[in-house]
Amino acid sequence: MTPELERYFSLEGKTALVTGSSTGIGRAILFALAHAGADVVQHASAPWAGESSDAAELDAIGIKHKAIYANLKTADCGRRIAEQLEDFSEPDILILNASYQIRREFSEITDEDFDTQMYINFRSSIKLIQSFLPRMKKNSFGRIVTIGSIQQCVPHPQMAVYSASKDAQLNLVKSLAKIYAPFGITVNNVAPGSIYTRRNIEVLSDEAYRRKVIENIPAGYIGEPEDCAAAVVMLCGSGGRYVTGENIYIDGGSHLK
Secondary structure (H helix, E strand, C coil): CCHHHHCCCCCCCCEEEECCCCCHHHHHHHHHHHHCCCEEEEEECCCCCCHHHHHHHHHHHCCCEEEEECCCCCCCHHHHHHHCCCCCCCCCEEEECCCCCCCCCHHHCCHHHHHHHHHHHHHHHHHHHHHHHHHHHHHCCEEEEEECCHHHCCCCCCCHHHHHHHHHHHHHHHHHHHHHHHHCEEEEEEEECCECCHHHHHHHCCHHHHHHHHHCCCCCCCECHHHHHHHHHHHHCHHHCCCCCCEEEECCCCCCC
């Protein structure tokens, strides 16, 4: 890559926080940002089995990194995360990837089902953005990317609340993008379709179900977490400075109905 092209994607000197980044799409995004030069904060609700190997891999990249833990269902999740960053730079880049998905028939949805999904998938986004906006405004630079879902436009019959939480998040993105554009802050949403992640392995192991899913993907195959990471890197670099309030589907064309 030539220096002229590299400058559009380089994140050297920036710090990125990626929620839910111990596995799946979040982990792929975290490592893509690290390879682009950003120092990274890896978040999970609790210590995970691959934490030490992730740390070693990040060491090899040569950037600063930190692991933090917080339950995003709690009302003070923003404060708890900020407290763990006292010896680390606050993020210039905030990737709101963590989410919780419950498959349930609509008539069987409980209050707990609703609260868990709305708190983790939507309210925590508000709390974390509120926590880190002051630094972004002060520095006249900020990148906020929420990770949505194709279910914003193609709802799943067993995930009514999950779909609603992702659509609410997208509307938040549109509102904040207009408010904070004058401060050098962009706010965008990336919406994955069918991706091979730990969450989906079990259902996709059913050959009949997998074939049915692929039939609805114009590209003809199920994506990988890395397919989502490249778009996020673009949005976070200088190449994405004029893109805000957007919703980018990473779904092999599944939303094209």
